[in-house]
Amino acid sequence: MNKLLAVFEKHLVPTMEKVNRYIWVSTLKDAIMQTLPMTLLGSIFCVLTVPADLLGWTWFSNFWTPWQWTMGLLAVFIAVLVPLNYLEKRKLRRQRVAGIMASVSCFIIIVNPSIVEEGALGLAQSLLGAGGMLAAILSGIYTSLVMERFGKFTFFKEDSAIPDFVRTWFDQMLPCGLCVLATWIVVDLCGISVFNILQTIFSPIGNILQTPYGMVLYCLLLCFNYSMGISNWVFNPIFNPLLTMAIVANVEMVREGTATVETLNLCTSPALYCAYIWLGGEGCTLALNLMSLRSKSNKIKSLSRASITPSIFNINEPIVFGMIAWNPYLMIPMWLCGIILPLVMFLFTKVIPFAPIPSIAVEFWCVPFPIVTWLTTYSWNAVILVIIIFIISWLIYYPFYKAYERQEVEKERIEMESSK
Numbered sequence: 001m002n003k004l005l006a007v008f009e010k011h012l013v014p015t016m017e018k019v020n021r022y023i024w025v026s027t028l029k030d031a032i033m034q035t036l037p038m039t040l041l042g043s044i045f046c047v048l049t050v051p052a053d054l055l056g057w058t059w060f061s062n063f064w065t066p067w068q069w070t071m072g073l074l075a076v077f078i079a080v081l082v083p084l085n086y087l088e089k090r091k092l093r094r095q096r097v098a099g100i101m102a103s104v105s106c107f108i109i110i111v112n113p114s115i116v117e118e119g120a121l122g123l124a125q126s127l128l129g130a131g132g133m134l135a136a137i138l139s140g141i142y143t144s145l146v147m148e149r150f151g152k153f154t155f156f157k158e159d160s161a162i163p164d165f166v167r168t169w170f171d172q173m174l175p176c177g178l179c180v181l182a183t184w185i186v187v188d189l190c191g192i193s194v195f196n197i198l199q200t201i202f203s204p205i206g207n208i209l210q211t212p213y214g215m216v217l218y219c220l221l222l223c224f225n226y227s228m229g230i231s232n233w234v235f236n237p238i239f240n241p242l243l244t245m246a247i248v249a250n251v252e253m254v255r256e257g258t259a260t261v262e263t264l265n266l267c268t269s270p271a272l273y274c275a276y277i278w279l280g281g282e283g284c285t286l287a288l289n290l291m292s293l294r295s296k297s298n299k300i301k302s303l304s305r306a307s308i309t310p311s312i313f314n315i316n317e318p319i320v321f322g323m324i325a326w327n328p329y330l331m332i333p334m335w336l337c338g339i340i341l342p343l344v345m346f347l348f349t350k351v352i353p354f355a356p357i358p359s360i361a362v363e364f365w366c367v368p369f370p371i372v373t374w375l376t377t378y379s380w381n382a383v384i385l386v387i388i389i390f391i392i393s394w395l396i397y398y399p400f401y402k403a404y405e406r407q408e409v410e411k412e413r414i415e416m417e418s419s420k
Contacts, residue, residue: 023089027144028137028237031081035074036363042071043362046251047375064255068129071248071361075132079107082140083147092151098172099147102179107132107139109183110194127195130248133241134198143179150175206242212346215267216339223283223338229325232282243269250359261353266346270358273314273365274376276345276386279393281316283334284341286369287394289319291401297408313366329404333397340396341389348385355385 045067051060083099111127127135150171186192208214218239222232246265253259272278280286289311292304300323307318324330348354356379364372369390370383 023086024141025237027082027086027089030085031078031140032236032240034081034085035077038070038077039074039363042067042074043360043364045070046361049360067361072129074129074244075107075111075136076104076128078133078136079103079139082137083144086140086144087147090148090151092148095147095151095172095175098176099143102147102176103136103139103143105176105180106143106183107136109180109187110135110139112187112193112195130241130244132195133244134202135195137237137241138194138198139183142183143175146175146179147172202242206246209239209242209267210246210265212343212350215342215346218267219272219277219342220335220338223334226282226320227324227326227331227334229321240269243267243272247271247358247361250357251361254359259359261350261357264357264359266349266357268358269365270360270362270376271345271349274362274367274372275358275382276349276355276373276389277341278314278365279369279386279390280311281314281320283316283320283324284337284389284393285316285319285324285334286311286314287390288323288330288333288397288401289316291394291398292319292323295405295408297405297412299408299412300405312368314368315366327404329400329407330397333400336396337393341393344389344392345385348388355379355382 045063048061048063049067080100080103083103084096087093087096087099111132183194187194209218222235225232225235247268247270250259250264250268253263278284280289289304289308292300293308295301295304303322304319307316307322310316311319324334349357356377358376360376362372362376364375367375370386373382373386374380376382
């Protein structure tokens with residue numbers, strides 16, 4: 001095991017750190033993170049739709065409209081934030097505003113305007129939200145590259161008498177024009193549906209995630225990567241759009257009355273982070289943190305007590321980086337949690353519909369379990385299931401933890417004797 005960890009430390013970790021520092025990974029990661037204020041606001045509006053829709057309170061305001069103007073505009077926000085972040089990182093601040101406008105224009109062309117009522121031009125609302133995130137990312141990347149290529153281009157000589165702001169207008173017309181014209185030619189004149197091509201490319205990945213095998217592989221990947229001391233933010237540009245589209249699809253199915261156990265998506269952020277699996281954070285570390293509070297090892301006990309407060313709020317970097325990362329005793333149970341717990345959730349939601357599949361787009365991952373489970377599902381059966389998952393995680397961690405504790409107690413005893 002130690003030899004295997006040495007190989008990972010030598011080859012895998014440096015590679016992942018390079019990937020995490022790659023400018024496009026950090027750009028997309030930052031753009032997704034910067035949408036969180038509106039995403040969290042949309043989560044609140046989504047929860048506020050429950051009294052009218054689920055409880056039948058006809059006197060209670062319907063919050064679907066403000067939800068559409070927050071979560072329903074997610075793709076537009078991404079189309080703005082991708083060029084903003086990239087051009088900022090490339091120190092091309094003067095090109096940022098033009099890049100944003102060009103990106104939004106290209107995005108609108110790609111998602112294809114359609115008539116929503118006779119005589120009025122509009123857009124399908126779903127394409128402005130999570131459904132259009134892939135198109136927004138593509139638009140942002142494309143316009144960012146074009147703006148960067150023409151970052152130092154100018155029609156004018158350095159000694160030109162024309163004011164700088166006028167020169168900037170004319171200089172930025174060329175890259176903006178190229179972005180818009182090229183997208184228009186491809187989509188409208190050539191009839192190439194870029195949006196459908198993107199859906200065709202990425203839909204297999206999204207479909208695989210909704211299978212028990214794909215979901216387990218994804219959760220295991222998170223636990224494996226995290227146990228190496230590598231933050232899982234590196235995967236956000238790949239998986240976050242897919243998870244977001246999956247939960248928004250659930251919301252739409254519920255609104256349209258077509259939601260069933262078979263059609264609802266289970267592998268979503270609300271299901272993993274808010275309803276069932278990641279108690280205490282990725283790897284379900286709350287049980288480990290709690291059992292360590294009364295450890296016989298002073299080192300473990302001190303670390304656990306320092307970590308328990310953030311752990312209750314599902315922030316587990318202290319316990320992961322302080323106790324689990326690169327520790328064979330505790331890495332293995334974290335991996336097992338990534339395999340076993342998703343299967344338990346799948347069993348009791350899909351195979352045996354004991355607990356509901358989340359159909360509310362919430363991002364209250366920092367609210368303690370099982371309170372957040374109730375807010376996500378409004379189901380006591382879901383609370384029972386999360387308690388079962390917690391007990392299973394405790395049973396998984398316990399024997400490995402006791403072996404690790406014995407080792408640390410012995411180390412402390414030897415150190416104490418040698419210091420006398």
